[in-house]
Amino acid sequence: MDIYKLVSILITTKDRLGELKRTLNSLEPLLSRGLILIICDDGSTDGTSEFLKEKYPTALVIRNKESKGLIFSRNLLMNMVNTVYAISLDDDANILTRNPISAIVNYFKKNQKCGVIAFRIYWGIEKPPKAEISEEPLRVRGFVGCGHAWRMQAWYQIPNYPEWFKFYGEEQFASYHLLMSDWEVHYFPHIFIHHRVDNRSRKNQKDYILRTRRSLRSGWYLYVMFLPVKVIIPRIVYSLWIQIKTKVVKGDSKSTIGILQAIGDTVINLPKLLQNRTALSHLEYQTYYELPDEKIYWKPKIKHDLSVIISNGPRS
Structure with missing residues (x-):
């Protein structure tokens, strides 16, 4: 065929x-x-x-x-x-x-x-x-x-x-x-x-706050819908801490707005998340998180030309 x-x-x-x-x-x-x-x-x-x-x-x-x-x-x-x-x-x-x-x-x-x-x-x-x-x-x-x-x-x-x-x-x-x-x-x-x-220019685009909001909340939605109960809160708290540490503390006001909106969305949609919850078993959870992360960004490995490095190095 x-x-x-x-x-x-x-x-x-x-x-x-x-x-x-x-x-x-x-x-x-x-x-x-x-x-x-x-x-x-x-x-x-x-x-x-x-x-x-x-x-x-x-x-x-x-x-x-x-x-x-x-x-x-x-x-x-x-x-x-x-x-x-x-x-x-x-x-x-x-x-x-x-x-x-x-x-x-x-x-x-x-x-x-x-x-x-x-x-x-x-x-x-x-x-x-x-x-x-x-x-x-x-x-x-x-x-x-x-x-x-x-x-x-x-x-x-x-x-x-x-x-x-x-x-x-x-x-x-x-x-x-x-x-x-x-x-x-x-x-x-x-x-x-x-x-x-x-990707670098996205921070200056009109939908940056919306993207931040939806990206962060989707992760929290998935935690509530799929992860074992005992790990949901620690994972949400850790991801929120990373956002605060890398964005809020550094004065990224747009991200801060998106983060606050994501928190609100998660609280409002909590009943819906619980209604659609299909939790992984302990074995499934362990299997999933032992797998390598999804490959999002590929970057070529740069091979340095040693002859150029040597010729451009310090001269006596």
Whole structure:
């Protein structure tokens, strides 16, 4: 069977037509081979749907008349997949690996307990420098939303992403449920993603407070929903202390606002969190936290040229 018929690629987008064009252009070699493309336009007002209908008539485009949010859109896309596997990609990310489809399909076939493949991701506006892969595949706790692949059999055995989280935390939510359903998440560095984002500039963007709020509260939500009772408070207190130590004490007023809002959100939503609680067993908790952390940021190792160092060293 043609392996390109086994995989769908999923993208959700909102008012970022320029970035989407770059991503789709990078996918042309795969799309020309018959890869199924499903896109959710989450209420864009920049002509995204019109562009897709004209330039990508074979793509399945779903449009939310009003924005429903990232997690809602991802659930919508995932539940429309009819292929064996699905790649989830952000609209500002592109795959750098040649022949990624065969690599993904073969990896899933060789690792039958792997429910999600987490990709190696480089964050930055410019393309990453060329570097040899020094890492090997391994089982990890979780994955990053901007670039990963699902075995759809695993997806249908766990609950949908929690739409009420709004943004952040959905991947870790899925990771807990995958563990409880006896599925694994594997980091597969051979699939390389360029996420065209400047993390340093985010602090100056309008949504910095909102991102801080949602990122922090999602972590606390997950603690309450999944961790054994005796470790919930210590973990929340420790994470709050780290935020105070690294941000509040240093005068980051925007972060301080986001932290206070996250505390309020957690208190207000506590009844809902307890209602949706599905605690890990002691063994599951131990297994999860003995795994390596998810690989979020990849950075190339810089090889120093000793001849340059020597020639530029101290002179007698």
